[in-house]
Amino acid sequence: MTVPLNPKLFDTDVEQAPIRAGFGEGLVLAGRADERVVAMCCDLTESTKMDAFAKEFPKRFFEMGIMEQSSASVASGMAAMGKIPFVSSYAMFSPGRSWEQIRTNICYNDRPVKIAGSHAGVSVGPDGGTHQAIEDIAITRVMPNMVVVTPCDSIEAKKATLAMAKTNSPTYIRLAREKTPIITTEDTPFEIGKAQEFFRSANPKVGIIACGSLVYNAIMAGKELEAEGTGTIVLNIGTVKPMDRTAVIALAKECGAIVTVEEHQVAGGMGSAVAEILSVEHPTKMAFIGVQDLFGQSGTPLELIKHYGMDKDSIKVAVKKLS
Amino acid sequence: MTHLHDDKIKLLEEKALEIRKSIIEALVEAKSGHTAGPLGMTDIFTAFYFHILKHDPKNPTWEERDRVVLSNGHICPVLYATMAHAGYFPVEELKTLRKFGTRLQGHPHREYLPMLETSSGPLGQGLSQAVGMALADRLDRGQNSNRTVYCFLGDGELNEGQIWEAMMLAGREKLHNLVAIVDRNNIQIDGFTENVMPLEPLSDKWRAFGWHVLEIDGHNMEAIVDAVDEARAIFEKPSVIIAHTIPGKGVEMFENDYKWHGNPPNQEQGANALAELRTLGGQIASEHE
Numbered sequence: 001m002t003v004p005l006n007p008k009l010f011d012t013d014v015e016q017a018p019i020r021a022g023f024g025e026g027l028v029l030a031g032r033a034d035e036r037v038v039a040m041c042c043d044l045t046e047s048t049k050m051d052a053f054a055k056e057f058p059k060r061f062f063e064m065g066i067m068e069q070s071s072a073s074v075a076s077g078m079a080a081m082g083k084i085p086f087v088s089s090y091a092m093f094s095p096g097r098s099w100e101q102i103r104t105n106i107c108y109n110d111r112p113v114k115i116a117g118s119h120a121g122v123s124v125g126p127d128g129g130t131h132q133a134i135e136d137i138a139i140t141r142v143m144p145n146m147v148v149v150t151p152c153d154s155i156e157a158k159k160a161t162l163a164m165a166k167t168n169s170p171t172y173i174r175l176a177r178e179k180t181p182i183i184t185t186e187d188t189p190f191e192i193g194k195a196q197e198f199f200r201s202a203n204p205k206v207g208i209i210a211c212g213s214l215v216y217n218a219i220m221a222g223k224e225l226e227a228e229g230t231g232t233i234v235l236n237i238g239t240v241k242p243m244d245r246t247a248v249i250a251l252a253k254e255c256g257a258i259v260t261v262e263e264h265q266v267a268g269g270m271g272s273a274v275a276e277i278l279s280v281e282h283p284t285k286m287a288f289i290g291v292q293d294l295f296g297q298s299g300t301p302l303e304l305i306k307h308y309g310m311d312k313d314s315i316k317v318a319v320k321k322l323s
Numbered sequence: 324m325t326h327l328h329d330d331k332i333k334l335l336e337e338k339a340l341e342i343r344k345s346i347i348e349a350l351v352e353a354k355s356g357h358t359a360g361p362l363g364m365t366d367i368f369t370a371f372y373f374h375i376l377k378h379d380p381k382n383p384t385w386e387e388r389d390r391v392v393l394s395n396g397h398i399c400p401v402l403y404a405t406m407a408h409a410g411y412f413p414v415e416e417l418k419t420l421r422k423f424g425t426r427l428q429g430h431p432h433r434e435y436l437p438m439l440e441t442s443s444g445p446l447g448q449g450l451s452q453a454v455g456m457a458l459a460d461r462l463d464r465g466q467n468s469n470r471t472v473y474c475f476l477g478d479g480e481l482n483e484g485q486i487w488e489a490m491m492l493a494g495r496e497k498l499h500n501l502v503a504i505v506d507r508n509n510i511q512i513d514g515f516t517e518n519v520m521p522l523e524p525l526s527d528k529w530r531a532f533g534w535h536v537l538e539i540d541g542h543n544m545e546a547i548v549d550a551v552d553e554a555r556a557i558f559e560k561p562s563v564i565i566a567h568t569i570p571g572k573g574v575e576m577f578e579n580d581y582k583w584h585g586n587p588p589n590q591e592q593g594a595n596a597l598a599e600l601r602t603l604g605g606q607i608a609s610e611h612e
Contacts, residue, residue: 038462059462070451070488077392077455080440081463085455101448101485108442109433 002197003189006182010223016179019213020118022154023175024049026161027086031057037165038078039086040064040071048088048118048175072098075113076105084112084165091117091133095140095172106170107143114164115140118175121213121263122291122308123301125178132296138268140172141241147171148241149192150262150270152215153183156238159190167192176213176263178301183216183236195244199223201231205323207255208234209248211262211270214289214310218261221315230323240270245277252284257322259287261315263305266290287318327548331374335544338408339369343573343600345404345417351593353421356429359570359583360477361401363508363541367566368405370547371473380410383438389470390440390456394449395477395506396430397585403427411438447483450474450503454493457501457561466499471555474503479511482520487532493561494533502554503534503563506541508570510581529563541566574599 008014031037031053040062041050054061064071068089075085087094095102095115106113120133141148147169151157157175164171183198184190198215199222210218215236222232235251237243252258258278260271271288278284291308305311327335346361371391372378378388393402400420407414412426419425426436430444441452453474460468480486493501505525513519522528526536535557539546547566554562570584571577574596577588588596 038459062458064492065488067485067488067492069485070454070492073448073451073485074455074458074489074492076441077452077457078459079455080390080452081456081459083459083462100445101451104442104445105448105452 002200004185004187005198006185009181009183009219014181016181017154018177018179019151019154019157020049020175020177022151022157023116023118023161023173024052026158027053028056029158030162030165031060033162034084034165035060036082036084037086038062038083039088040075041087042066042068042071042089042094044089044118048116050088068094068098069101072101072113072115073105076109076111079111079113080109084114086114086116088116088118090131091120091136091174092131095136096133099139102170103143107145110145111170112168113170115172116175117172119177120174121176122296122304123176123178123213123263125301125304126298128298129296134263134265134291134296135268136172136174137240137262137264137270138272141273142268145170146241147192147239148174149239150174150211151238152212152236153180155182155184155186155188156190160192160238163190163192174212178213180213181216183219190238193239193242193244195235195237195247197233198236199232199234201226201233204231204233204255206230206232206257206259206319207251208232208315208319209237209251209258209260209270209274210234211237211240214261214263217310217312218315221312221319224312225316225319230320232319237270240273243273243277245281248274248277249281252278252282257285259289259315259318259322261289261310263310264290266292285322287322289315289318327374327545332544335369335373338373339365340600342369342401342404342408344597345407345414346400347588347593347596347600349400349404349417349420350587351590352418354587356400356421356587357397357585358577358587359510359581360395360398360506360508361404362574362577363568363570363572364398364401364475364506365572366542366544367504367547367568368401370544372405372409374548375551377470380406383411387470390453390472392440392449392453392456392472392474393431393443394474395446395480396443398477398506399427399431402431446477446480447485450476450486450489450493453501453503454489454496454498457493457498458496460500461498468500470500472501474501476503476505478505478507478509478516478522479519481505481522490529490532490534497533497559498561499558501561502551503561505563505565506568507565508568510570510584512581512584514581526565533560535560535562536565537562538565538567541568542572
């Protein structure tokens with residue numbers, strides 16, 4: 001059953017906001033709810049939207065300078081003393097550069113440190129490939145104890161931030177820079193580990209599993225495919241790990257074919273996680289929308305999403321091939 | 324902490340001898356592991372766990388305890404042996420070091436031994452964690468916190484850039500509740516530190532990063548205790564104690580030879596080492612009398 005979504009979702013003037021903005025709002029709310037919440041940022045406080053927290057809780061905010069590796073370890077030390085630290089930077093550098101610190105100091109110790117990776121995906125745009133994290137889901141989900149959340153819009157990011165502040169698990173939240181359409185509403189349920197059906201046609205032949213910034217493209221593809229006579233179901237996988245196995249298997253059983261959609265390398269990403277489940281539980285034909293073993297480059301977000309085959313039309317082609 | 328009288332010094336030195344013995348026995352039994360670092364740091368660990376630290380081996384999660392971060396996790400035989408002798412777990416358990424199912428993992432893992440403050444092994448990460456603990460302590464207790472965070476570091480691991488990140492941050496934050504202890508034993512796996520990657524002038528570097536620097540003989544109990552006393556009395560800065568130690572201290576065959584950094588003694592070498600340890604005359608002050 002589909003969950004309630006933004007009534008303007010299919011309008012051309014649907015509201016837009018950056019996913020990272022929802023993180024910033026959620027962090028302030030988490031800080032108000034629990035004084036154990038502390039935040040640290042690597043010289044990108046405005047950019048990663050930690051500025052509101054820093055302003056409201058100056059004593060609980062730590063400017064770390066450009067030291068992503070040390071920040072992960074410092075956060076682990078703070079968590080050892082009972083804090084719930086959020087660390088933010090660009091995803092390319094945290095968890096990118098700080099991977100081993102996150103592995104050994106945070107996950108190996110099972111400390112409730114929350115890593116917020118902003119500017120993930122090629123949609124960072126003109127900054128080019130050095131700044132486009134398209135490996136972060138793979139390198140975080142591979143670590144034991146780690147939870148990986150990938151909100152699809154700013155409202156879901158706010159809810160995810162609040163939810164992860166309440167758990168004792170190391171958690172990675174993937175955020176994007178650009179404004180993207182608001183898909184959910186304040187009333188759309190969010191729970192870590194639960195997938196949600198965002199779109200359903202009658203007589204679905206292909207299940208589309210999407211996460212993050214590309215959920216909107218997946219829904220738009222589903223809508224157009226419906227008009228063209230191909231039924232789909234779109235599942236928003238807000239948590240890549242632990243993945244909602246029940247929902248994924250049920251979708252594969254109902255549709256018989258699966259297309260995964262993510263702004264990430266196909267290798268090791270969300271689609272791989274889906275394949276790991278289905279190949280064992282219910283072998284299903286699959287196609288993977290994502291970056292095909294390439295680095296990013298400069299361009300506008302729309303140009304890059306199209307170039308790397310992650311736009312609405314590419315999703316439609318993949319679905320039609322499987323239907 | 325009080326000043327050491329002669330009887331206490333003697334007691335600590337005798338305890339250190341027992342701990343060295345346990346380290347050698349555990350390494351022989353394990354058939355792998357590091358020898359030089361643990362023996363070189365035994366006097367310091369003994370001084371800490373039997374005189375300096377505020378801790379309760381029977382209640383390892385006591386909130387008021389000082390925090391100990393071992394950054395160079397490979398010297399864990401000395402941590403385990405000292406903790407065992409201090410009463411955290413049976414001395415007998417040291418024989419399980421590095422074996423399947425042991426709580427005493429080859430490098431410390433707090434999932435297996437939860438009384439540890441952190442896991443370690445990958446070098447260069449301990450000081451940052453200690454800084455995090457000291458920051459959290461100050462956030463909760465303010466400037467007059469009575470808990471101290473101690474971080475033990477190897478000199479070789481100062482090659483890691485992350486150490487200098489943590490040094491910068493601790494300096495900026497003026498973390499007086501943080502004391503780092505550097506094991507200046509001059510060796511790392513590939514050779515002498517000054518040949519592999521020179522660290523000197525090491526004191527000047529720490530000082531330049533905003534730290535109060537003390538240099539001591541790391542085998543002199545009185546010097547160790549005095550240095551920690553001074554470090555804790557410094558209010559406006561974090562302190563570092565650069566402890567000059569002899570790697571492999573206590574067994575001539577092991578001393579100052581970097582080949583013993585990462586190797587254990589075999590059965591025969593172990594037996595010789597234990598025999599030599601008992602006749603350490605001339606090397607430990609109390610036996611020197």
